[in-house]
Amino acid sequence: MSHLQPEIGAGDHRQGPADAPLQLVEYGDYQCSYCGEAYPAIKAAQQALGDKLAFVFRNFPLPDVHPQAQGAALAAEAAAQQGKFWEMHNALYEHQNQLDDQHLEGFAQRLGLDVERFKRDMQSQAAADKVEADFESGIRSGVNGTPSFFVNGQKFDGNWQGQGLLEFLQQQ
Template sequence: MSRLRGPVTEEDHLLGSSYAPVTLVEYGDYQCPGSAVAHGVVREVLRQRPTKVAFVYRHFPLTDVHPYSEIAAEAAEAAAARGRFWQMHDWLFAHQDQLKPLQLALAVDRLGLDVERVGRAMGGHHYLARIRRDFGSGVRSGVAGTPTFFINGIRHDAPHSLEALLSAVDDASDT
């Protein structure tokens, strides 16, 4: 049984209550089709179990397979620095076929962010250390692909279906 090696902190992107009995951590890649499917499943888990689950998203860009995954993660972090992480997160998964720099600039504009400032930050790779920290914690936790989930610090090796995740959340909240 693999355990999460990087504890959840206030620096993580957390959706839901930090007081929830279950913390669901996902290591994902914005260009990964499996992560996009998991995104919809996680949204539904959060909708069905709003008081039971705190969701944490961590970057695990597989750049050898997904060449735009790291720049997409940088766009998410640039949006996060401006209070818009979850909006950009949702946009990236909804538009996986639009992750080239020009398309990301259009997304930044649609979110109402300053395209030039975000572009300079991304061009200077201001958020790359954060992405690499997430990636490193994933490697230490035994993550080899995306999506990979941990429930209350224990790797969830069952399917990533809605039924499986709901069941795992319910089991974890009962212990």
């Protein structure tokens, strides 16, 4: 059984209470179609479980398979530097077939970001370092594909599709 390494910390993007009894971590790739399928399943779990669930997203772009995944991850981190990580995260998954730079800048504009700063931040060492740190933590945690989920620090290898993830979380 693989364990999450490192554990959830201050540098993570989290939705929900830090002390929630259920801690769900996803290693995801914004261009991965399976991650796109997991996105509404996670939203459903968040809605159903409310404050019982904290959700953390960590970047795990696979550029050999998904050439726009790295840029999308950098866009999410650039948006995070203006306090809009989750808004960009949602836009990326809701428009997975539009991850080129022109669309990323359009998302930034629609989210009310300073677009020039966003473009600089996408090129920043801080954004690159965060994506790399997430990816490296995935490798240490035994991630070998996306999406990969961890529930309360343990790798979840069950069926996450449809209601599978929610049903598993409700049984915990």
